[in-house]
Every structure is written in C-alpha cells, then in structure tokens.
Amino acid sequence: MSEVLVVIDHADGEVKKPTYELLTIARRLGEPSAVFFGASAQGDAVAEKVKAYGAEKVYVVDDAELKGYLVAPKAEALQQLVEKSSPAAVLIPSTFEGKEIGARLAIKIGSGLITDAVDVQEGPVTTQSVFAGNYTVTAKVTQGTPIITVKPNSAAPEESAGAGAVEAFAPTISDAAKTAQIIASQPRKSTGRPELTEAAIVVSGGRGTGGNFEPIEAFADSLGAAVGASRAAVDSGWMPHAFQVGQTGKTVSPQLYVANGISGAIQHRAGMQTSKTIVAVNKDEEAPIFELVDFGVVGDLHTVLPAATEKVTQRKG
Amino acid sequence: MNIVVCVKYVPDSTADRHFEEDYTVDRVGVDGLLSELDEYAVEQALQLKEKREGEEVTVTALCVGPEKAVDAARKALQMGVDKAVHVVDDAIAGSDYAATSLVLAKAVEKISADNGATDLVVCGMASTDASGSVIPAMLAERLGLPQVTLASVIESQGDQVRIKRDNEGSTEVIGATMPLVLSVTDQSGEARYPSFKGIMAAKKKPLETLSLADIGVEADQVGLSVAWTQVEDTTARPPRTAGEIVKDEDGSGATALTEFLASKKFI
Ligand SMILES: Cc1cc2nc3c(=O)[nH]c(=O)nc-3n(C[C@H](O)[C@H](O)[C@H](O)COP(=O)(O)OP(=O)(O)OC[C@H]3O[C@@H](n4cnc5c(N)ncnc54)[C@H](O)[C@@H]3O)c2cc1C
Ligand SMILES: Nc1ncnc2c1ncn2[C@@H]1O[C@H](COP(=O)(O)O)[C@@H](O)[C@H]1O
Numbered sequence: 001m002s003e004v005l006v007v008i009d010h011a012d013g014e015v016k017k018p019t020y021e022l023l024t025i026a027r028r029l030g031e032p033s034a035v036f037f038g039a040s041a042q043g044d045a046v047a048e049k050v051k052a053y054g055a056e057k058v059y060v061v062d063d064a065e066l067k068g069y070l071v072a073p074k075a076e077a078l079q080q081l082v083e084k085s086s087p088a089a090v091l092i093p094s095t096f097e098g099k100e101i102g103a104r105l106a107i108k109i110g111s112g113l114i115t116d117a118v119d120v121q122e123g124p125v126t127t128q129s130v131f132a133g134n135y136t137v138t139a140k141v142t143q144g145t146p147i148i149t150v151k152p153n154s155a156a157p158e159e160s161a162g163a164g165a166v167e168a169f170a171p172t173i174s175d176a177a178k179t180a181q182i183i184a185s186q187p188r189k190s191t192g193r194p195e196l197t198e199a200a201i202v203v204s205g206g207r208g209t210g211g212n213f214e215p216i217e218a219f220a221d222s223l224g225a226a227v228g229a230s231r232a233a234v235d236s237g238w239m240p241h242a243f244q245v246g247q248t249g250k251t252v253s254p255q256l257y258v259a260n261g262i263s264g265a266i267q268h269r270a271g272m273q274t275s276k277t278i279v280a281v282n283k284d285e286e287a288p289i290f291e292l293v294d295f296g297v298v299g300d301l302h303t304v305l306p307a308a309t310e311k312v313t314q315r316k317g
Numbered sequence: 318m319n320i321v322v323c324v325k326y327v328p329d330s331t332a333d334r335h336f337e338e339d340y341t342v343d344r345v346g347v348d349g350l351l352s353e354l355d356e357y358a359v360e361q362a363l364q365l366k367e368k369r370e371g372e373e374v375t376v377t378a379l380c381v382g383p384e385k386a387v388d389a390a391r392k393a394l395q396m397g398v399d400k401a402v403h404v405v406d407d408a409i410a411g412s413d414y415a416a417t418s419l420v421l422a423k424a425v426e427k428i429s430a431d432n433g434a435t436d437l438v439v440c441g442m443a444s445t446d447a448s449g450s451v452i453p454a455m456l457a458e459r460l461g462l463p464q465v466t467l468a469s470v471i472e473s474q475g476d477q478v479r480i481k482r483d484n485e486g487s488t489e490v491i492g493a494t495m496p497l498v499l500s501v502t503d504q505s506g507e508a509r510y511p512s513f514k515g516i517m518a519a520k521k522k523p524l525e526t527l528s529l530a531d532i533g534v535e536a537d538q539v540g541l542s543v544a545w546t547q548v549e550d551t552t553a554r555p556p557r558t559a560g561e562i563v564k565d566e567d568g569s570g571a572t573a574l575t576e577f578l579a580s581k582k583f584i
Contacts, residue, residue: 011486070463070464070465070466070491071454071464072457072458072463072464075458095485096450096466096467096484096485097484097485099449099450099451099454100450100451100453100454100464100466102451103414103449103451103452103454103455103458104454104455104457104458106414106415106455106545107415107418107455107458107459108458110545111545112413112415112544112545112546113414113415113451113545113546114546115449115450115451116448116449125549129554130448131330131334131335131446132330133554134334134553134554135334135335135336135551135552135553135554136551136552136554137340137548137550137551137552138548138549138550138551139546139547139548139549140546140547140549141545141546141547142544142545142546142547143545144545176461179462179463179493179494179497180463180464180465180491180492180493180497181491181492181493182489182490182491183479183489183490183491183492184489184490185484185487185488185489185490186487186488186489187486187487188486188487188488201583223578223583223584231503240483241469241483241504242483247330247443247445247448248354248442248443248502248503248504255583256578256581256583266330266331267330270330270448273554277581277583278557278560279574279577279578281570281574285562285564290560290562291557292557292560293557293560293562294557294560294561294577295560295561295562295563295573295574295577296560296561296562296563297562297563297564297565297570297571297573297574298562298563298564298565298570299564299565299570300565303565303568303571304565304570304571304574305571307568307570307571307572308570308571308574308575310571311571311572311575312575312578312584315575315579315584316584
C-alpha cells in the first residue's frame with residue numbers, strides 16, 4: 001500500500017485533534033506517514049501520539065531553520081518528501097497556513113489541490129461545502145498527487161495501532177524560500193475554553209449583546225462550549241478577531257451552535273450553517289437567523305441567557 | 318514603484334449562487350461585482366501610493382474573468398487605481414486555481430514588461446465565491462516571490478514591507494523585501510467609495526483588454542478540460558426543516574431552551 005503524507009497540526013509539540021482526524025481519513029487511502037515540522041527533541045513523543053491513530057511512519061523535519069519564515073520552506077520540504085515517498089495523497093490541516101503550503105506545493109509538483117474538504121473517501125473523492133454552506137460539492141484531483149486540505153471535525157478520530165517508525169528527514173531549503181520572515185510572534189492568551197474550530201458546542205454573540213459578553217460567556221461555560229462572535233461584535237471592539245465566525249473569520253461545524261443577538265447575514269452563515277443543531281436567541285422574530293434554527297427563542301438575550309445558564313447549571317448539579 | 322492589485326469579479330453572495338450543468342460556477346446568470354474582499358486590497362494599494370509622496374507610483378488593477386468581469390476593473394478605476402487590465406478569453410472558462418494563477422502570473426509579467434518591474438502584487442484574503450485563499454501563494458510560487466499574507470496592518474519603507482496579522486494562535490509581525498505578493502484582510506480598514514470625481518475620472522483612464530495570446534499562454538494550458546481537479550457532483554443543501562420557535566414570556570424562553578438542549582442530550 002502507498003504512503004499517505006499527513007502534516008501534523010500541533011502547537012509546540014502538543015498534537016491537536018485535527019491531526020487524529022486526518023490520520024483516520026488517511027487510512028482510507030493508504031498507509032499514513034505523519035510529517036512533523038517541529039523540534040527534533042519532541043519527535044519521539046509526537047510519534048507515540050500519532051502511532052495510536054495508525055501512523056506507520058513519522059517523518060521528523062527539524063524546524064529550527066524553518067520556523068522563522070512563512071510557508072515556503074515547508075512547501076519545499078514536502079516537495080522533497082513527495083519525491084522520496086511517492087505518496088497516494090498529501091493531507092494537510094485546512095488552516096490558512098496549511099492552505100498556503102498546499103498551494104505552493106501544488107505548483108511545485110504540478111498536482112491538483114482541493115481546499116477545505118469536510119470529508120474524504122477512497123479515490124480520493126472529497127466533499128466540500130460551498131456558497132456559504134448552500135451547496136455540497138464532490139470532487140477529485142485529476143493530475144499528479146492529490147493534495148487535500150481538510151477542515152477540523154471532518155471525521156471522528158478512530159484509534160488504530162501503527163508502527164510509528166521515526167525517520168529524521170533533513171530537507172534542502174533554498175535561500176529563496178527564506179524571504180518572508182516572522183519578526184515577532186505573540187501567542188494569544190488561552191481562554192481556558194475549547195478551541196473554536198474544534199469545539200462540540202459554540203455559543204456566539206453579536207451586536208445584540210450591546211458589548212456585554214458576560215451572559216454569552218457564562219452560558220458557554222455552563223455547556224462547556226467555545227465562545228464565538230459576529231463581525232459586528234468584532235468590529236465594535238467587543239471581542240478579538242480570533243473569535244469571529246463567518247466568511248472572514250472561522251468556519252465552525254459543531255454539534256450545537258447557539259447564536260445570540262446575531263441577525264444571520266449570509267457572511268455569518270458561511271461560517272456556521274453546517275452546524276448539526278442550530279439555536280438562536282433574538283428579540284426580533286423576523287431575524288433571518290430563525291430560518292436556520294432547530295430551536296429559537298424570541299426574547300432578550302440579557303434575560304433569557306442568565307436564566308438558562310442557571311437552569312443548565314442546576315440540571316448538571 | 319509599480320503595484321498590481323488583483324481584483325476578481327464574483328457572483329453576488331446575497332444572490333442565488335449556483336452551478337452550471339458542467340459544474341462550473343454560473344458567472345453570467347447571477348449578478349456579479351468586484352469581490353468585496355478585493356476592495357480592501359484596492360484600498361491598501363491606494364494607501365501605499367498615497368503614503369509615498371513625491372515618488373512615482375502606478376497602481377494597476379488586474380482582473381481575469383469573462384466579458385462582464387470588466388465591471389470589477391472599472392470599479393477599481395473609480396476607486397482610484399491608475400490603470401486596469403482585463404484578461405478575457407473563452408478558453409479560460411472553468412479554470413481551477415492552478416490555471417487561474419498561471420494566467421495571473423503571466424499577466425503580471427506582461428504588465429511588468431510594459432510598465433516596468435512590478436514591486437508589489439496585492440490580493441484580497443480570499444475570493445468570496447471560491448474562498449480558497451490560495452491564489453496569492455500560488456502566484457508567489459509562480460513568480461518566484463515571497464508572500465506576505467493576511468495582513469491587517471501594512472507598513473512600508475523603501476523596499477521593505479512589514480505587516481501585522483492574526484495567525485491561528487498568535488499575532489505576528491512579518492517582514493519581507495519587495496518585490497513580493499501581499500494579501501490583506503477585511504481587518505485592514507474600510508475601503509473607500511468611488512467619489513463622483515472618481516467615477517468621471519475613471520472614464521478616461523487606460524483599460525486594456527488582453528487575450529491569452531497577448532500574455533503568452535496557450536489555450537490548452539487553461540480551462541475546464543485541463544483542470545488539475547474535477548468536480549464530480551454538486552448538490553443544493555436541502556432546506557433546513559423549520560424549527561420550533563417560542564416567544565419568551567416571564568422566563569418561559571429559558572425553560573423551553575433548557576428543555577430542548579436536554580432533549581438533544583447537550584446537557
Ligand atoms: C466581505 C464581508 C465579509 C464579512 N464577514 C463576516 C464574518 O466573517 N462574520 C460575520 O459575522 N459577519 C461578516 N460580515 C458582516 C455581515 O454582513 C453582518 O454585517 C454581520 O454578521 C452582522 O452582525 P450581527 O448579526 O451581530 O449584527 P446585526 O445584523 O446588527 O444583528 C444584531 C441582531 O441582534 C438582535 N438583538 C439586538 N438586541 C438584542 C437583545 N437584547 N437580545 C436579543 N437579540 C438582540 C437584533 O434583533 C439583530 O437581529 C461580512 C461582511 C462583508 C461585506
Ligand atoms: N480571476 C481573478 N482575477 C483577479 N484576481 C483574482 C482572481 N482570482 C483570485 N484573485 C485574487 O486572489 C485572491 C484570493 O483568491 P482565492 O484564492 O480564489 O480565494 C483574491 O482576493 C484576488 O485578489
């Protein structure tokens with residue numbers, strides 16, 4: 001069986017859940033070979049994690065010389081790994097960085113690129129959600145090695161023991177690839193809540209919060225949810241951009257999405273329409289968000305949410 | 318200094334966007350416009366020019382798309398760019414990212430040959446129809462340039478460019494030397510509206526139409542039939558079944574909401 005390259009999504013060696021989803025998907029296409037761009041010293045620990053999800057090989061690419069630059073060096077490294085392993089496909093997490101790596105790689109190796117897949121089956125045949133979630137598209141790559149970027153929550157991670165053989169890989173990086181420099185990087189403070197794109201439940205607030213996100217955050221915490229925001233709330237300076245859901249923010253596809261004081265503009269829908277269950281609280285019964293909901297409350301979020309928070313907490317009691 | 322700003326003509330996202338029988342996006346039957354996200358690119362290109370007082374700066378808008386796509390180029394002219402180039406050719410229809418980036422790259426080279434070397438290619442963060450956010454990186458790869466993407470703040474001095482951006486888990490400052498490809502987000506600041514004066518002035522500005530032959534691309538390098546990816550099927554999402562909607566009266570909303578969440582096992 002051919003190898004399938006899977007780029008590991010991690011933060012300083014801490015493997016993120018989408019990696020396990022990608023490995024699960026990779027097993028449908030061939031033998032997963034995980035690719036770790038990080039510190040060599042963390043390679044063994046990372047390999048332990050990913051082999052539990054079927055990684056047969058783990059290529060460790062020490063990133064001491066690459067991490068100060070944007071995506072070009074990683075694309076070069078992947079090109080060399082593709083040449084070495086002739087994989088059946090390359091799977092990359094669908095972050096902005098992942099998509100840009102895929103883009104450069106696609107041109108380098110003359111292969112088709114499919115972005116933002118929400119499912120990948122044998123073939124590989126991909127499923128994407130387009131036009132703000134109004135259409136589903138299935139597609140495949142017809143030239144070269146399929147390069148597919150996959151969104152979080154695209155598969156339920158399934159454990160399966162792999163060999164997890166660690167192989168150090170030292171790519172040759174050209175000077176031309178080291179031209180866009182990361183001069184400073186400030187990690188965002190953790191909120192202690194689940195990651196927006198990975199969360200099973202997302203509770204969002206919009207202009208209707210009037211700038212007070214306390215009821216949103218308290219309700220989110222009672223449900224163990226991540227907090228999101230509309231662009232109106234972000235533009236007003238009430239929430240950082242990292243919390244924005246929608247076309248120019250994050251796309252989320254949780255089990256439950258609760259929109260509070262959000263009207264439901266198409267650009268907001270683009271980021272949440274594929275959520276399994278949708279709930280809204282809005283004081284305007286004509287708000288377009290109600291066209292999407294499984295359950296809606298016409299009311300003031302400032303009274304409905306605190307009362308609901310109390311009831312949820314009681315039930316959990 | 319020469320700046321090229323890439324502007325795409327896209328179907329209106331508030332209209333009924335759909336596919337043709339060959340699974341390509343219907344770009345003719347649905348009202349189109351200059352992608353809202355590319356207005357931010359035009360704005361930043363114009364601000365870069367305005368900040369370089371005393372320096373000769375030419376901003377050229379570049380649009381690849383069908384006949385009607387010329388509207389996007391016109392809008393950019395009205396907003397204030399100096400020139401526009403529209404690449405239109407029947408053979409381009411149905412092109413995927415790879416082919417589109419080829420046409421854009423060749424067009425940038427042609428603009429450089431005519432106007433002098435291009436220092437900066439400015440793109441939007443994503444097109445509102447494909448929303449791939451990959452063209453800037455592909456363009457950079459094809460042109461052999463650095464890419465500095467998703468900028469919310471842009472500063473430049475001499476041939477140095479510095480941007481600020483939000484990454485997945487951090488805020489970053491990125492720097493590179495021109496020539497380079499830059500993409501900007503909708504956090505970079507409101508785009509200007511064309512003024513009456515701008516609209517009048519646009520009528521006299523150069524708007525060049527180029528074919529594939531003009532930019533040195535063969536018809537069989539682009540289009541649906543040679544795309545590196547192929548759509549197998551498209552399905553409209555079934556409309557969501559109407560949900561239950563209750564009016565909150567004296568706390569009834571919170572009770573009903575909690576019961577709904579419990580019935581779905583979210584509590
Ligand atoms: C290119 C582009 C990209 C965009 N990208 C995004 C994006 O990524 N994400 C995004 O969200 N938007 C995006 N937008 C903006 C989008 O079009 C809307 O303007 C935005 O989503 C509106 O946010 P909102 O629903 O919070 O505000 P509004 O539309 O003003 O709605 C506020 C709602 O709150 C309700 N309300 C008010 N008070 C209360 C109360 N006390 N209790 C309960 N309800 C109350 C009102 O009835 C109303 O329905 C984009 C727009 C463009 C042009
Ligand atoms: N056909 C096109 N004509 C001009 N610019 C384009 C075209 N397609 C994409 N672009 C540019 O590339 C950016 C990203 O597009 P995309 O990768 O499709 O999301 C857009 O915001 C535009 O600046």
